[in-house]
Amino acid sequence: KSINEKKQTFYFGIIYNIILFGTPLVSTYILHHHGKILYIEAYLHTFGIVMIFNLVDLLIIDWLIFCWITPRFVVIPSTEGMKGYKDYKFHLRGAIAGTPFLAIVSLFLAGIATTI
Secondary structure (H helix, E strand, O other), X not given: OOHHHHHHHXXXXXXXXXXXXXXXXXXXXXXXXXXXXXXXXXXXXHHHHHHHHHHHHHHHHHHHHHHHHOOHHHOOOOOXXXXXXXXXXXXXXXXXXXXXXXXXXXXXXXXXXXXX
């Protein structure tokens, strides 16, 4: 990656993570302060939101755009037509592998949202 691409990746990553983790945190915080909810309810609410992000990433970004449509900008030069671009299982395994991490993060986000 060029220096410019590295900067873009860094800034995009910051924005993406603020949205990914900020949305369930703020949503759970608002829910908790409008009517006290149990920690387990806060956890399930938070986990549900991050799993929606996970499913959107899998179904729309990975499967629809990357695997099915495969626009030119996602294809690495000299790799056009390779089978890997249509590997739906690869992306499914990635989504499944990320789920335990999201479950753990949701524990912390729910705890923060219900104590602040």
